[in-house]
Amino acid sequence: MTTVTGPMFRDATPAPSRPDSLAGTARSGIPIVAVFPGRYPRALIEAAGARAVEIWDPPVPPSHSVEHVQPFTCSVARRGFDLARTTRTNVRAFLFPHTCDTLQNLFTILRDLVADTRHCFLFCAPRSHLSPEARARYLVHAIRELAPGIEKAVGRDITASALDAAVRARRLAEEAKRNLYRRRAEGSIDCSNAEFYRVVRQDEFMPPEEFVRCAAQFLASSHPPQKPWKLHAVLSGILPDSGLLEILDRERILVVEDDLLSCGRRFPRAEVQPSQDPWTAMSDALLSLPPCSSWSAPLPDRVAFIRAIASASRARAVLFHAVKFCETEAFDHPYLTSRLRESGLPTLVLESEIRDAAVSSLSTRVQAFVESLQ
């Protein structure tokens, strides 16, 4: 596996890269719970003394997945499955948030059919919006139901004090992310899209306190942009694809906010009043997240959210990155684009496999889009 160097802070201190961080975790014997894409109660894993490491777009070549899943499944699922079958790190368990049908079935393939010896869990959040009380009650149950399995996999009980501490630490990590996004939206961070998302995505594998420290260092060393960007835009989709970010950097399009499942849809834009009960606090934190297709958010809520972040960040356009075969997102695009255009926000939908976006056709479409706005 190629070692990816973390972003360089202005004081030239390299931030730990994902492989370095994971190697350190493995050396220290900290158990890992590998988490597939989606939204989940991360504090629960951290309260058990384990590290939650998320699997979004691992740089692994196709291997086992071709024998287990059809080619018409998305590359996020296929790459995740390949990593799960080949990883040799200290992974004790896999957690699958119930984000889509494919991940649901990958969970049961891994657990029930290929009989992976590690623990596999599915986290089902409620999708009904009819009764907020019933929804919240069921979500607390779903989180609680996960706990014994995590404890068994990790080999450590989740104590009340550990859970309290983990919930508090998560809130600090969310606050750090809010600061990063606020400064980015204000235009006071001079860095490429690729560099910004390398910092943001450290949250996918770092413990909260380490992420808070890295984010603070990054912000402390940042300053306003020296060279103007051609376009400020909101990016929507599953994750900030490295190939797409390269194209956007090349074309001088600055992503000032995002509606990405892996990033901007996983922290509330305003602080949530914490509940005293940690289980309710975890549930409240999840329920206060921005509207998401994977949790069947009403379409008008999604439009309202994208409009709000576009307005707050003074974005002039919205780019949708559709991962090939991702139904969860693709169904919403016609509605979102038509409503956003009606409100004066130009949109562009770009489709590719992940880690395969740096192709000329996407680049050409991005160039044409920028020209059409000038």
Add this chain to the structure above:
Amino acid sequence: MSAGRKILFNLMKDVALPAAMAGSDLASRIRHRKRKAPPPWAGPPLRCSARLKQIMMRHYGLARFAKGARPVAWVTSGFPVELARAFDFYTVYPENHGAVCGARKVGPQMSAPAEAAGFSPDLCSYARIDLGVALGAKGPAGTLPRPDVLLCSNNICQTVLYWYRQLAWMYDVPLLLFDTPFVADDLSDASVDYMASQLKDFIPHLERISRRPFDPDRFTKILLRARDTSLLWGQCLQTMAARPAPMSIFDAFVHMAPVVSLRGLPVAEQYYEVLLEELSQRVKDGVGAIRPERHRLLWDNIAVWFKVADFARIFGSAGLAFVAATYTSAWAETTHFLDPSKPFHSVARAYALVVLNRNLDHRVRLMKRMVQDFSIDGALFHSTRSCKPYSVGQYDIRTILQAAGVKTLIVEADTTDPRWYAEEAVRTRIDAFIETLG
């Protein structure tokens, strides 16, 4: 609801459509008299088919006059429709309509308006057809009545939820979601409570939309009828355990329409009583759908609707009878849970435990049981791009069944979209599969 529309609807229901049906029946009898004998490999056609055709034609025919006369609900195949029936909704099943369009080979033209509006051709083809209808496509079943409410359950897939959210926007009508958390292991009490509470929460909405108060007794009666209908359907399928099987799964794909889309109505129950009688008689008389029946096969997944007739011919002419399917049995498996003494909780249980809402080990066990009960020699897995929850996992299930001595074949296709079907490649694979069966 308008009085004029109600009068017209009743006129069509009681006078015009029955008269048209009688005419159609007569024409059909004349055609049948002239029709050449079935091919040598096929048994005599089911007499019930004409009755089924009438029932479904009447259903789609009346649908054109339902708007304004009855509240109209568009419903997913896994939604507990019994609750909607208690409010006298006229129900339309877009999935069933998609299957009809697929069988008539008009899938791509029906989905063209949706694709032109930005819906990806990679999306479920049932959904594309239906979104096409919402955007103006006219199908073989005529115009579908605009919905007053959308009733959706994600117990079969999340796709229906993504799809119905779009319909809610397009038709500007409420969407009631029956959210059934995936049953990874055992069904928890908390999960059943969550689902039962949703059903109760639907009632004021359905009362408002239908302008009809909820009648618990009526709901109970409908529940019982739905349960009996599903049990009858299960008995019909069970007759195929006989050698020779009195019908094939390709017949069952067609005859399942009432249990899917008319469940809870007397017409569906009555239909399966008649069908069961005919099938039982065929079993007694040793009349098979395929003759001679050389090997018996299991079908996994939804039908390839645009290829049903071709597949029936290819396999039938080789003496291969499809006698079981995970798809057709889905409407018979869990209805025994329906209990009028605990209506909401038992509905929750029955609808949450359907095969697609459970882990894949459950499906493996179900298929192994079918292999035993129906004396199966081989299995065909239809890997359809349109249905990920049904398709993803088939490669491993196939390996497991192979290890148990079952010959297997995977066919990559789609439910209604022939653009994802490679005729030559599929035919070659089928021929090779037939050879391996000997």
